[in-house]
Amino acid sequence: MQLCKRQVWICYKHVLNEVKAALCQFLFCLDFHVILKASTDLLIKQLLNHIKTYHHLTDEAQAALRECFEEKILGKTEYLVTAGKICKHLYFLERGALRGFYNLDGKDITHWFGFENDFVTSFHSFITGEPSVENIQLLEGSVLWGITKESLNRLLNLHNDLEKLLRIAYEKYYIRLEERYVNAQFKAAAERYQNLLEQTPHIIERVPLGHIASYLGISAETLSRIRSRF
Amino acid sequence: MQLCKRQVWICYKHVLNEVKAALCQFLFCLDFHVILKASTDLLIKQLLNHIKTYHHLTDEAQAALRECFEEKILGKTEYLVTAGKICKHLYFLERGALRGFYNLDGKDITHWFGFENDFVTSFHSFITGEPSVENIQLLEGSVLWGITKESLNRLLNLHNDLEKLLRIAYEKYYIRLEERYVNAQFKAAAERYQNLLEQTPHIIERVPLGHIASYLGISAETLSRIRSRF
DNA sequence: TTCGTTTTTTGATGAATGTCAAAAACTTAA
DNA sequence: TTAAGTTTTTGACATTCATCAAAAAACGAA
Numbered sequence: 001m002q003l004c005k006r007q008v009w010i011c012y013k014h015v016l017n018e019v020k021a022a023l024c025q026f027l028f029c030l031d032f033h034v035i036l037k038a039s040t041d042l043l044i045k046q047l048l049n050h051i052k053t054y055h056h057l058t059d060e061a062q063a064a065l066r067e068c069f070e071e072k073i074l075g076k077t078e079y080l081v082t083a084g085k086i087c088k089h090l091y092f093l094e095r096g097a098l099r100g101f102y103n104l105d106g107k108d109i110t111h112w113f114g115f116e117n118d119f120v121t122s123f124h125s126f127i128t129g130e131p132s133v134e135n136i137q138l139l140e141g142s143v144l145w146g147i148t149k150e151s152l153n154r155l156l157n158l159h160n161d162l163e164k165l166l167r168i169a170y171e172k173y174y175i176r177l178e179e180r181y182v183n184a185q186f187k188a189a190a191e192r193y194q195n196l197l198e199q200t201p202h203i204i205e206r207v208p209l210g211h212i213a214s215y216l217g218i219s220a221e222t223l224s225r226i227r228s229r230f
Numbered sequence: 231m232q233l234c235k236r237q238v239w240i241c242y243k244h245v246l247n248e249v250k251a252a253l254c255q256f257l258f259c260l261d262f263h264v265i266l267k268a269s270t271d272l273l274i275k276q277l278l279n280h281i282k283t284y285h286h287l288t289d290e291a292q293a294a295l296r297e298c299f300e301e302k303i304l305g306k307t308e309y310l311v312t313a314g315k316i317c318k319h320l321y322f323l324e325r326g327a328l329r330g331f332y333n334l335d336g337k338d339i340t341h342w343f344g345f346e347n348d349f350v351t352s353f354h355s356f357i358t359g360e361p362s363v364e365n366i367q368l369l370e371g372s373v374l375w376g377i378t379k380e381s382l383n384r385l386l387n388l389h390n391d392l393e394k395l396l397r398i399a400y401e402k403y404y405i406r407l408e409e410r411y412v413n414a415q416f417k418a419a420a421e422r423y424q425n426l427l428e429q430t431p432h433i434i435e436r437v438p439l440g441h442i443a444s445y446l447g448i449s450a451e452t453l454s455r456i457r458s459r460f
Numbered sequence: 461t462t463c464g465t466t467t468t469t470t471g472a473t474g475a476a477t478g479t480c481a482a483a484a485a486c487t488t489a490a
Numbered sequence: 491t492t493a494a495g496t497t498t499t500t501g502a503c504a505t506t507c508a509t510c511a512a513a514a515a516a517c518g519a520a
Contacts, residue, residue: 124405163393170400185414185447217415
């Protein structure tokens with residue numbers, strides 16, 4: 001777990017995604033932590049499109065968001081959030097995959113995954129301002145957009161429709177978590193794996209078995225056996 | 231499970247809680263479903279005091295809430311919400327206790343408990359407008375305050391501080407659920423019982439063992455054995 | 461490609477927990 | 491208070507799953 005990396009900030013305008021990705025890949029190899037800062041007239045299209053599915057925002061609120069979100073590109077296995085530190089950002093995952101995990105008796109326990117169009121953060125730390133108990137680690141090279149808690153709070157006081165948007169987002173995330181909770185606690189391991197296969201096959205396709213086993217609350221050996229007998 | 235009961239609406243002003251409780255008790259015996267309608271200048275004090283811990287409301291917003299919440303008093307074993315029906319109310323539990331449960335393969339699975347100062351509803355049904363999959367049943371005679379989704383939405387559009395309050399409430403409920411999730415899935419049965427003993431002893435004191443076992447995801451027999459060896 | 465490392469699979473064993481059944485304790489209503 | 495019903499406890503046994511160890515497969519860097 002590398003807590004201290006060399007950082008590069010790159011400001012850009014009208015750069016192709018492919019070029020951007022290649023550049024980042026190159027810098028990852030040199031062990032740099034890359035933070036791309038897009039011109040404000042660019043991008044966040046996907047973010048704005050996504051939140052439209054929650055609630056419609058005024059043009060002013062959209063412009064304000066554009067100002068405050070900062071692009072961040074991280075490579076596979078890098079950490080977005082590390083346990084013990086206060087997490088001051090809320091991130092939108094534009095492209096890629098990551099996992100939230102914490103350490104229990106020396107073992108890593110993965111308790112959630114994030115994919116395209118998810119809002120991710122250590123919610124506990126972000127909301128309470130206490131140090132995070134969980135780590136967030138990249139499973140693939142990913143493109144994220146981050147906003148600080150201060151910026152977000154400022155915007156929430158300026159734009160009422162943003163407050164409503166966030167409330168609706170929390171509602172959605174709440175019932176999603178509730179569903180996950182019921183699945184996790186009250187169904188057998190094999191059934192939970194079946195559910196995963198049917199409802200979120202992308203998890204199985206993109207995440208190594210070990211993490212999935214941990215996520216399902218079973219040992220990797222047991223999951224391997226379940227999988228072998230379909 | 232009685233879906234259709236005789237109802238009494240009682241409008242009152244300046245009635246002692248003891249008298250109210252005695253009256254309700256009497257009516258429960260006669261198998262009435264009691265709905266008390268307080269004069270708007272009375273009560274909801276506890277509710278308003280409680281939500282102050284989340285966010286301060288303007289006097290106008292407080293007055294608006296007073297108008298919209300309706301008192302509801304139910305007896306032990308009665309149902310607040312039944313599976314299959316759309317739950318259109320959000321409730322504040324002033325006094326009493328209840329459980330949320332659903333049916334899985336013919337067995338009742340209790341997945342949460344509610345106590346004093348909790349907001350309760352079938353969140354999935356309330357938020358999505360779909361029929362509830364869970365039942366909410368009273369564990370003790372309880373005093374609740376309910377608001378309809380329509381009223382709430384109307385108030386949210388009128389009072390921005392209410393929107394903020396609700397967002398903050400969702401945040402709290404979200405991280406509370408997340409904690410419960412991690413506890414549930416990744417700790418052993420005995421440890422979960424220990425946690426319950428330490429963190430929420432009121433659950434153990436006020437809820438029958440069978441429901442607690444179900445809540446912990448273990449059989450009543452196993453819980454009985456865990457308990458016998460402390 | 462090849463070597464070394466990590467991940468996944470397979471097998472043997474033991475611990476934890478579920479299930480069924482019956483007894484004991486507790487509740488409730490008449 | 492009793493009698494009926496419900497909940498909790500106890501015992502015997504079966505099942506599920508974790509653990510440890512070792513082999514096989516997949517992955518990654520040189």
